[in-house]
């Protein structure tokens with residue numbers, strides 16, 4: 419190989435020296451010569467690798483893996499040493515699903531309109547009817563309140579809680595972290611910021627999975643979050659916020675945020691309330707990390723833009739195909755089986771959820787318009803090819 423490379427290099431030098439061809443040829447020759455030089459250098463570099471380096475690297479890899487495992491163990495111990503008290507408001511399909519995992523890490527209670535006391539007790543959680551939740555919040559230890567009610571009832575639920583949160587602030591001087599898990603993000607974010615006491619820390623999240631897609635566990639499932647407000651200050655968790663050269667969001671240690679007056683701050687500002695607020699958010703996020711979620715920090719606005727063209731279109735397609743009445747046949751292809759599965763999973767979610775995805779994400783209407791346009795385009799292509807007049811596909 420070395421001999422070939424050297425030969426090519428020599429040939430290239432000779433051609434360059436004698437000035438083969440016109441300008442174009444000369445350019446090609448120069449490029450060829452420099453490529454040959456760089457290949458040669460790479461070859462030399464590869465040959466410079468000292469014997470035994472691979473073994474050394476493997477040992478280093480093993481050492482780091484062991485270190486990572488011990489850090490994770492320590493992290494888990496810290497998490498369990500001061501378990502969070504977590505209330506899940508809205509103990510329906512999704513509320514129960516997340517509460518089950520929370521119960522492994524913290525003291526959990528559910529709250530809903532319906533009576534889910536038995537289900538809560540079976541997973542080791544407490545239960546408070548929604549009508550009693552206000553008094554519970556005023557008097558009991560609650561670190562985190564996760565709002566898992568339907569998107570369409572989110573606003574009323576928050577407004578009902580506000581007087582109790584204010585009373586708690588007056589009487590106890592603290593407030594729980596409020597977390598939303600709705601499948602749209604800007605709508606709940608605005609409601610929380612517009613209605614909650616400004617002292618209330620807010621974390622907006624969307625676990626991009628549910629009881630069907632993650633029935634076997636949360637490993638590898640995407641969890642989107644925006645640390646919306648900490649200690650009265652709005653945080654900039656947009657994708658354009660500072661990141662590492664690997665494209666990862668910077669950790670809380672190094673990121674900056676803007677307050678309501680547009681002033682930038684460093685996350686390291688060491689007010690006690692800020693440090694405590696960050697710690698509580700970290701503890702709560704750690705639960706998702708420990709369960710194996712892929713954590714994606716992203717602003718609510720960015721989430722909604724992406725979700726309209728991914729999650730909403732998935733639900734829309736599943737609902738359309740469901741409305742068409744597709745059924746299994748004796749000759750189903752894998753592709754068709756996947757379509758039937760899509761129909762099944764999207765229709766298993768409540769219509770409230772589907773409606774919320776449409777109504778409360780301002781990008782969803784545009785997605786419907788584009789889908790309609792694309793259907794017309796594709797059908798138009800079919801008709802045009804055979805010179806058939808539109809209307810032939812109208813029969814049901």
Ligand code: NAP
Pocket residue numbers: 507508509510511512513530531532533566567568569571575599600601602624625626627628629630767768769770771774
């Ligand atoms: P959903 O139909 O969106 O919500 C059902 C929940 O909302 C139940 O707990 C229900 O309480 C409560 N609720 C409905 N109307 C209410 C009202 N007027 N006042 C108070 N509570 C009311 O179904 P879901 O799948 O459980 O979703 C809950 C939330 O999680 C939604 O925000 C959804 O976007 C989000 N989410 C769902 C998934 C998923 O895969 N399903 C994934 C990620 C996020 P009762 O049962 O007591 O009536």
